[in-house]
Amino acid sequence: MAEPQQPPRREIVTGVPRGTRRRPPAHTPACSEISEQTTLGATYVRSLMRSQLRAGLCALAALAVPVALLPLLFLLPCFASGPLVWIVLGVLVYPVLWCVARRYVIRAERNEADFTGLVTDHTEPPGPRRAG
Known part of the structure; x- marks a missing residue:
C-alpha cells in the first residue's frame, strides 16, 4: 500500500518589519530642545507656564467676582433673614466652587496634553522613554 503523500513543507521568510526602521527626524524634536x-x-x-497661569487667573477671577459680590447681595432687604443667608453660604456656594475647580482642572489637563503633543517625537514608538 502506498503511503499518502504529505504536502511540501512551507517555509516562511521574514524580514525586519517596516515600522521598526527608523529614519532620522527631519527636525530636532522639542524634547531634546527642552532637555538641552x-x-x-x-x-x-x-508657553506652557503662561497658558497654565492664564487658566489659573481665569479660575481665580471666576471665584473672586461672586465672593466679592456676596456682601452686596446680603445688603438687600430680601436677604435680611438669617436662614436665607445660611442657605446661600452653606449650600449654593459649593456647587459654584466645584464647577469652577472642575473647569480649571480640565483646562490645565488640556494645556498639558497640547504641550505633550507639541514636544513628543512622533517617529518614536509609544511607551516608556529610556533614559539616555
Whole structure:
C-alpha cells in the first residue's frame, strides 16, 4: 500500500518589519530642545507656564467676582433673614466652587496634553522613554 503523500513543507521568510526602521527626524524634536535647555526649549516651557497661569487667573477671577459680590447681595432687604443667608453660604456656594475647580482642572489637563503633543517625537514608538 502506498503511503499518502504529505504536502511540501512551507517555509516562511521574514524580514525586519517596516515600522521598526527608523529614519532620522527631519527636525530636532522639542524634547531634546527642552532637555538641552536651549532658547527654543525655554520658549516651549514658558508657553506652557503662561497658558497654565492664564487658566489659573481665569479660575481665580471666576471665584473672586461672586465672593466679592456676596456682601452686596446680603445688603438687600430680601436677604435680611438669617436662614436665607445660611442657605446661600452653606449650600449654593459649593456647587459654584466645584464647577469652577472642575473647569480649571480640565483646562490645565488640556494645556498639558497640547504641550505633550507639541514636544513628543512622533517617529518614536509609544511607551516608556529610556533614559539616555
